[in-house]
Amino acid sequence: MRSYAGIFSTTAFAKLLKLGDLSFLQSRIAKYDSRALEKGQFESYLDYIKFAYNQLGKNYRNEYFFKNSIINEAIIKHYSLKNTVAFSEFKVGKSVADLTLFNGYSKTFEIKTKMDSPKRLKGQLTDYKKLFNFNYIVTDSSQTEKYLKEDEHSGVIALHYTKGKIYLTEDRPATENHNFDAEIAMKCLRTKEYQSVVKAYYGYLPQMTSFNMYDVCLGLFKDIPPRRLNELFIEAIKSRKFNIEILTKFELELRQVALAMNLNQKKYQNIIDQLNNPIKL
Structure with a gap:
């Protein structure tokens, strides 16, 4: 199962995109699934990816499977796709949020699979509360009770897998968070983005040099009312333009790969064209 989980590595897909390297699939088929290939359970590399993903769902619901399920079952189904941007692995303070979305x-979404420990959760949630309006813990339905005992302000979403069907339930809604740390927010932004926040609020950019730019803008950030700063921060993040509408055009098993790699239609099609080739060992 760990071998199947490794298929969905962004490093492997980056090599496929750049070099046409299918060895990460060929080696697994040769080692584990040559008999299944002979029996006709799959023919193309894309078929094999779907086969491996299905096995993960049945037996080894890892972080990738959770992220992909959140994209498919929550984000795509319940948010305005044209106005929502989402990110995989978003750094906040000393933590890295598994999945984040920005709309209004x-x-x-912090994922805790059956294989994960809640050991680092308290610190992670402390960091997220400095920035995000709503924070959720997403876990397997068998682990829900354990995480309902964690921070009462964080929501809990359970992933259910029944007879090959996946669905999510919100077992506890998140309480809206009104804390907003100006310094944490600014560290999440690129230079042009935090400059745009300053200009949007004050109407101008003050005179500054490349040496004092960060400190000058941080001082101005701290003087913006938190609620307004939160709004401007979200607008700046959304300017990165990767809306999730494009993901609906991609194979559902590969949407998290596409999100993590920020794939456009052309690059994604390049990958799919190669995966559609018949398997050759």
């Missing part, structure tokens, strides 16, 4: 508000 910000929301984070």
Whole structure:
């Protein structure tokens, strides 16, 4: 199962995109699934990816499977696709949020699979509360009770897998968070983005040099009312333009790969064209 989980590595897909390297699939088929290939359970590399993903769902629901399920069952189904941007692995303070989305508000999803420990959760949630409007813990339905005992302000979403069907339930809604740390927010932004926040609020950019730019803008950030700063921060993040509408055009098993790699239609099609080739060992 760990070998199947490794198929969905962004490093492997980057090599496929750049070099046409299918060895990460060929080696697994040769080692584990040559008999299944002979029996006709799959023919193309894309067929094999779908086969491996199905096995993960049945037996080894890892972080990738959770992220992909959140994209498919929550984000795509329940949000305005044209106005929502989402990110995989979003750094906040000392933590990295598994999945985040920005619409009219910000929301984070921290994944805890059966294989994960809640050991680092308290610190992660402390960091997320400095930035996000709503924070969720997403876990397997068998683990829900354990995580309902964690921070009462964080929501809990359970992933259910029944007879090959996946669905999510919100077992506890998140309480809206009104904290907003100006310094944490600014560290999440690129130079042009935090400059745009300053200009949007004050109407101008003050005179500054490349040496004092960060400190000058940080001082101005701290003087913006938190609620307004939160709004401007979300607008700046959404300017990155990767809306999730494009993901609906991609194979559902590969949407998290596409999100993590920020794939456009052309690059994604390049990958799919190669995966559609018949398997050759």
